[in-house]
Amino acid sequence: MPPKRRAPTSGSQAKEKAPRQSAIAKENNISAATESEIKEAFNLFANSDKELPSPSLRRALTALGVPPTSPEELQDLIDAADPDDSGAIVYAHFVAVAALKLANRSEESQQKEVEEAFRLFTNLGGEDGKITMACLKRVAAVLKEDVPDSVMRDMLLEANGGSGVGRGVGLKDFEGVMRRAGVFR
Numbered sequence: 001m002p003p004k005r006r007a008p009t010s011g012s013q014a015k016e017k018a019p020r021q022s023a024i025a026k027e028n029n030i031s032a033a034t035e036s037e038i039k040e041a042f043n044l045f046a047n048s049d050k051e052l053p054s055p056s057l058r059r060a061l062t063a064l065g066v067p068p069t070s071p072e073e074l075q076d077l078i079d080a081a082d083p084d085d086s087g088a089i090v091y092a093h094f095v096a097v098a099a100l101k102l103a104n105r106s107e108e109s110q111q112k113e114v115e116e117a118f119r120l121f122t123n124l125g126g127e128d129g130k131i132t133m134a135c136l137k138r139v140a141a142v143l144k145e146d147v148p149d150s151v152m153r154d155m156l157l158e159a160n161g162g163s164g165v166g167r168g169v170g171l172k173d174f175e176g177v178m179r180r181a182g183v184f185r
Contacts, residue, residue, distance in 0.1 A: 019032035019033065019036070020032060021035070022035060024091075024092055024095050025095075028095055028096055028099040029099065029103075030095075030099045030102070034099070034102065035095065037064060038064065038094070038095055038098045038099070038102075039091070039095075041060045041061075041063040041064045041098070042060060042091055042094050042095075042098075044059075044060065044063055045059055045060045045063075046091075047088070049088070050091065051088035051089060051090055051091075052081075052088065052089040052090075052091075052094055053087060053088060053089075054078050054081075054082050054087050054088065054089060057074065057077060057078055057081060057089060057094075057097070058074055060094065060098075061077070061097075061098065061101055064098055064101070064102065066098070066101040066102055066105060077097050077101075080093070080096075080097055081093040081094055081096070081097045111175075114171070114174065114175045114178055115171065117174075117178070118131070118171050118174045118175075120139075121135045121136070121139060121174075122135060129170065129171070130167075130168030130169060130170050131156070131159075131168055131169040131174065132156075132168045132169075133149075133152055133153070133156065133165055135168075136152045136155065136156070137152065140152070153165050156168065156169060158177070159173050159174065159176075159177045160173045161173070
């Protein structure tokens, strides 16, 4: 006799499962979320045959935020992604090239991205270069999100290691949150 099936749980109680890593993501040592971003960039420029024309590689990588740094690097990437020089790049080869570029982002460019993201919060009213409760409220209002104060308090406490809501979140704490969230390695 087959095992009994469990009754479906209600939507509010069901836990969302993280997307599973595909074989190609495992092969290139990237997360399912990163592969999803790569796939989105590929599909933006892919032709009807589900191939990326070689001249579109630069645009696809730029869409991912990792443009080639020189014409020579672009040619090297095209040579790697289109080894048979057919003029078209298949998805698996694009993933390999994009994963390599994403993994090799310089520490300097990552730091710049963290600082830019931090400024998005602090330019909206941060005191002494820190993200405060007022900053979070302004950002939530700009995004038209109704976020309870208790959630914002928890966000601040999580980010600053429980040092108190009044302390705010400095750049170093913000960078730590970004790294823990997997935005940067």
